[in-house]
Amino acid sequence: xxxxxxxxxxxxxxxxxxxxxxxxxxxxxxxxxxxxxxxxxxxxxxxxxxxxxxxxxxxxxxxxxxxxxxxxxxxxxxxxxxxxxxxxxxxxxxxxxxxxxxxxxxxxxxxxxxxxxxxxxxxxxxxxxxxxxxxxxxxxxxxxxxxxxxxxxxxxxxxxxxxxxxxxxxxxxxxxxxxxxxxxxxxxxxxxxxxxxxxxxxxxxxxxxxxxxxxxxxxxxxxxxxxxxxxxxxxxxxxxxxxxxxxxxxxxxxxxxxxxxxxxxxxxxxxx
Amino acid sequence: xxxxxxxxxxxxxxxxxxxxxxxxxxxxxxxxxxxxxxxxxxxxxxxxxxxxxxxxxxxxxxxxxxxxxxxxxxxxxxxxxxxxxxxxxxxxxxxxxxxxxxxxxxxxxxxxxxxxxxxxxxxxxxxxxxxxxxxxxxxxxxxxxxxxxxxxxxxxxxxxxxxxxxxxxxxxxxxxxxxxxxxxxxxxxxxxxxxxxxxxxxxxxxxxxxxxxxxxxxxxxxxxxxxxxxxxxxxxxxxxxxxxxxxxxxxxxxxxxxxxxxxxxxxxxxxxxxxxxxxxxxxxxxxxxxxxxxxxxxxxxxxxxxxxxxxxxxxxxxxxxxxxxxxxxxxxxxxxxxxxxxxxxxxxxxxxxxxxxxxxxxxxxxxxxxxxxxxxxxxxxxxxxxxxxxxxxxxxxxxxxxxxxxxxxxxxxxxxxxxxxxxxxxxxxxxxxxxxxxxxxxxxxxxxxxxxxxxxxxxxxxxxxxxxxxxxxxxxxxxxxxxxxxxxxxxxxxxxxxxxxxxxxxxxxxxxxxxxxxxxxxxxxxxxxxxxxxxxxxxxxxxxxxxxxxxxxxxxxxxxxxxxxxxxxxxxxxxxxxxxxxxxxxxxxxxx
Numbered sequence: 001x002x003x004x005x006x007x008x009x010x011x012x013x014x015x016x017x018x019x020x021x022x023x024x025x026x027x028x029x030x031x032x033x034x035x036x037x038x039x040x041x042x043x044x045x046x047x048x049x050x051x052x053x054x055x056x057x058x059x060x061x062x063x064x065x066x067x068x069x070x071x072x073x074x075x076x077x078x079x080x081x082x083x084x085x086x087x088x089x090x091x092x093x094x095x096x097x098x099x100x101x102x103x104x105x106x107x108x109x110x111x112x113x114x115x116x117x118x119x120x121x122x123x124x125x126x127x128x129x130x131x132x133x134x135x136x137x138x139x140x141x142x143x144x145x146x147x148x149x150x151x152x153x154x155x156x157x158x159x160x161x162x163x164x165x166x167x168x169x170x171x172x173x174x175x176x177x178x179x180x181x182x183x184x185x186x187x188x189x190x191x192x193x194x195x196x197x198x199x200x201x202x203x204x205x206x207x208x209x210x211x212x213x214x215x216x217x218x219x220x221x222x223x224x225x226x227x228x229x230x231x232x233x234x235x236x237x238x239x240x241x242x243x244x245x246x247x248x249x250x251x252x253x254x255x256x257x258x259x260x261x262x263x264x265x266x267x268x269x270x271x272x
Numbered sequence: 273x274x275x276x277x278x279x280x281x282x283x284x285x286x287x288x289x290x291x292x293x294x295x296x297x298x299x300x301x302x303x304x305x306x307x308x309x310x311x312x313x314x315x316x317x318x319x320x321x322x323x324x325x326x327x328x329x330x331x332x333x334x335x336x337x338x339x340x341x342x343x344x345x346x347x348x349x350x351x352x353x354x355x356x357x358x359x360x361x362x363x364x365x366x367x368x369x370x371x372x373x374x375x376x377x378x379x380x381x382x383x384x385x386x387x388x389x390x391x392x393x394x395x396x397x398x399x400x401x402x403x404x405x406x407x408x409x410x411x412x413x414x415x416x417x418x419x420x421x422x423x424x425x426x427x428x429x430x431x432x433x434x435x436x437x438x439x440x441x442x443x444x445x446x447x448x449x450x451x452x453x454x455x456x457x458x459x460x461x462x463x464x465x466x467x468x469x470x471x472x473x474x475x476x477x478x479x480x481x482x483x484x485x486x487x488x489x490x491x492x493x494x495x496x497x498x499x500x501x502x503x504x505x506x507x508x509x510x511x512x513x514x515x516x517x518x519x520x521x522x523x524x525x526x527x528x529x530x531x532x533x534x535x536x537x538x539x540x541x542x543x544x545x546x547x548x549x550x551x552x553x554x555x556x557x558x559x560x561x562x563x564x565x566x567x568x569x570x571x572x573x574x575x576x577x578x579x580x581x582x583x584x585x586x587x588x589x590x591x592x593x594x595x596x597x598x599x600x601x602x603x604x605x606x607x608x609x610x611x612x613x614x615x616x617x618x619x620x621x622x623x624x625x626x627x628x629x630x631x632x633x634x635x636x637x638x639x640x641x642x643x644x645x646x647x648x649x650x651x652x653x654x655x656x657x658x659x660x661x662x663x664x665x666x667x668x669x670x671x672x673x674x675x676x677x678x679x680x681x682x683x684x685x686x687x688x689x690x691x692x693x694x695x696x697x698x699x700x701x702x703x704x705x706x707x708x709x710x711x712x713x714x715x716x717x718x719x720x721x722x723x724x725x726x727x728x729x730x731x732x733x734x735x736x737x738x739x740x741x742x743x744x745x746x747x748x749x750x751x752x753x754x755x756x757x758x759x760x761x762x763x764x765x766x767x768x769x770x771x772x773x774x775x776x777x778x779x780x781x782x783x784x785x786x787x788x789x790x791x792x793x794x795x796x797x798x799x800x801x802x803x804x805x806x807x808x809x810x811x812x813x814x815x816x817x818x819x820x821x822x823x824x825x826x827x828x829x830x831x832x833x834x835x836x837x838x839x840x841x842x843x844x845x846x847x848x849x850x851x852x853x854x855x856x857x858x859x860x861x862x863x864x
Contacts, residue, residue, distance in 0.1 A: 072740060077736070108740075116736070118756075119755055128751070129743075131751075132738075132751070185742065191740075
């Protein structure tokens with residue numbers, strides 16, 4: 001059941017000039033969030049390191065997905081939402097006045113819990129972020145498609161059926177396609193919201209390996225239910241509980257010698 | 273039904289036995305006898321009675337629809353089949369000939385009974401006072417002043433089917449039933465010969481069509497040009513003042529053109545008269561059953577056949593030629609005969625035009641309501657109002673269309689763009705444009721509701737996926753939401769189309785006419801004349817069935833036209849459904 005190791009084929013094309021080649025650092029300070037009257041996030045303070053993998057763990061409803069979706073302002077879609085505090089991407093406050101949300105989201109790829117490919121061909125799915133960016137030149141699109149699919153370890157399976165509907169793929173393939181789509185426009189941050197929860201162990205292993213390969217080029221934030229997964233793939237881990245960040249630090253420390261008893265109880269499986 | 277295994281049987285195994293022992297300690301069971309699991313449940317928990325009700329309701333609906341369709345199809349498909357002509361000798365010695373159309377029972381009045389002999393009276397009394405009667409299509413409206421006649425059984429002395437009786441369909445005055453009294457070919461009287469008559473009738477019809485072509489196409493074009501020049505004169509007067517030099521020059525030019533057109537017109541008129549003169553030398557004398565004759569040009573006979581001497585292939589030929597005439601020619605005889613081509617054309621053109629208007633309007637409205645408007649009390653009110661619009665009687669839309677589109681908008685367009693033809697309205701009267709706009713208004717709620725449903729069925733995860741890629745809201749809607757919702761939107765369009773194509777009441781106010789002089793499409797610039805009134809199959813049914821001189825004559829046409837309208841709607845819907853299924857297939861295959 002080993003997964004074939006893929007050569008790291010990622011090369012930023014001349015078209016994409018990134019501000020920082022190793023991704024961007026995220027700085028969350030005193031962040032609070034309310035859905036209507038109920039407070040979902042309490043005073044979160046967290047520094048996410050450039051180019052590293054940061055995992056958010058915690059029991060259901062602890063606010064880890066909410067926090068993740070604040071990083072690219074996906075929560076804007078929800079009515080009756082209120083926030084306080086700051087989130088800075090490379091020192092730039094994303095909730096500040098006059099922020100171009102679309103430009104922000106172009107700097108961040110996102111992978112969701114369930115694969116959500118569009119009802120288009122595989123090719124069109126992958127190059128979608130470029131298309132909405134107004135890029136129509138075929139050579140760039142072709143090159144990006146191949147690069148993104150190779151990076152997502154999907155090229156060998158998909159190269160002969162690029163024009164077929166993406167909805168005909170298996171769940172694991174669809175999720176890797178969504179990862180390919182997430183990195184196609186060469187973002188600085190990759191947000192992953194429980195990307196493996198709908199997948200079988202083989203597909204999960206492939207995606208974990210992928211995360212390992214993408215590390216260094218992107219700042220990756222991954223929300224996961226699976227503590228083993230967090231331990232395997234992340235450099236840093238944050239444990240959240242009831243809307244608070246209980247403990248945040250080096251993954252090894254969190255899983256071996258946590259400072260808080262709550263963390264210890266959770267990572268050792270005593271609750272949650 | 274399902275028995276629990278008896279725990280004492282060896283098949284249940286050791287584990288089963290152990291479990292049974294454990295259970296026995298808690299609940300001692302009767303010493304011997306099987307444990308039977310009771311599967312019957314309370315009546316309220318079982319779906320059966322409801323199932324019967326559902327199935328019954330469905331069956332009732334299906335039976336109603338099937339019998340309706342069967343009635344329409346039977347009457348529609350049999351109308352054109354040639355029927356035999358019966359010659360009836362009445363007891364008073366007179367003769368009558370016609371197609372037996374239908375029969376029923378009736379109760380003869382006292383004064384009728386008094387005139388009958390005893391046997392007949394006894395027979396009627398034995399039938400509880402009822403007698404049978406048959407409706408004969410005697411035709412020959414020009415001689416009898418009526419097309420149909422009821423004949424009671426007790427009036428008839430003898431029924432025969434003479435082989436020399438023919439049925440003639442005439443260009444004017446409808447059908448004639450009788451014999452051929454004689455032919456006049458090129459001025460020479462000749463004896464009747466079926467083949468000769470057939471040959472000469474074909475030639476005469478060609479002459480008739482030639483005259484019609486000259487009148488319709490060539491003279492029609494000249495009239496159009498002359499009209500255009502007259503309008504040019506009027507325009508020049510309006511624009512430059514009646515006495516200005518410029519206007520005078522233009523008017524002189526136009527008048528010269530008119531003169532040349534009129535010269536051409538006179539030439540054509542001479543040619544038509546020549547053909548007419550020639551045509552008058554070919555005549556047929558039709559003789560009805562009692563010997564009265566009608567002398568008419570052979571070219572007036574559209575079709576004739578010996579009704580009682582037809583074999584099956586000949587009858588089939590007549591049947592098919594009548595169908596072809598029905599779908600490919602214009603109506604005659606106040607729409608009760610001939611074809612419905614203008615009505616087919618009008619129905620299809622109006623429906624397509626309606627779809628062109630309603631599709632963008634409905635989809636854009638639904639997009640705004642669902643995607644952009646803040647979902648609150650106001651949007652709810654708008655949504656409810658839109659749904660309620662679907663319940664407004666369609667005639668109200670007709671009144672609105674007449675008041676707003678025809679008088680206000682059409683009148684305004686006339687004032688602005690067609691002042692030279694005033695006081696004759698161009699757009700300020702009913703026309704296909706206003707009719708399709710009115711119907712678009714009528715059907716827009718259907719499209720809005722269906723589109724909203726389709727939009728809300730697009731999964732949130734897809735929208736989020738697109739937005740997370742850095743797409744704007746419009747890009748998300750355009751590239752992800754709309755394609756996914758397209759089959760649902762198409763469903764709304766199909767519903768709207770079916771509703772619109774079958775609607776009659778509002779059309780009567782905004783542009784449908786009994787007989788349209790010209791189709792909305794022709795060879796004159798701008799080719800598509802949206803201001804023209806048009807014919808419609810639905811209105812045709814109403815007109816033929818209830819507005820014609822003789823509703824009995826129109827009745828078969830009602831069924832045929834209904835059949836055709838149904839076929840047309842089915843065809844249009846099937847096309848739309850095929851397109852929708854293609855779209856669905858294109859976006860199908862997801863397992864999440």
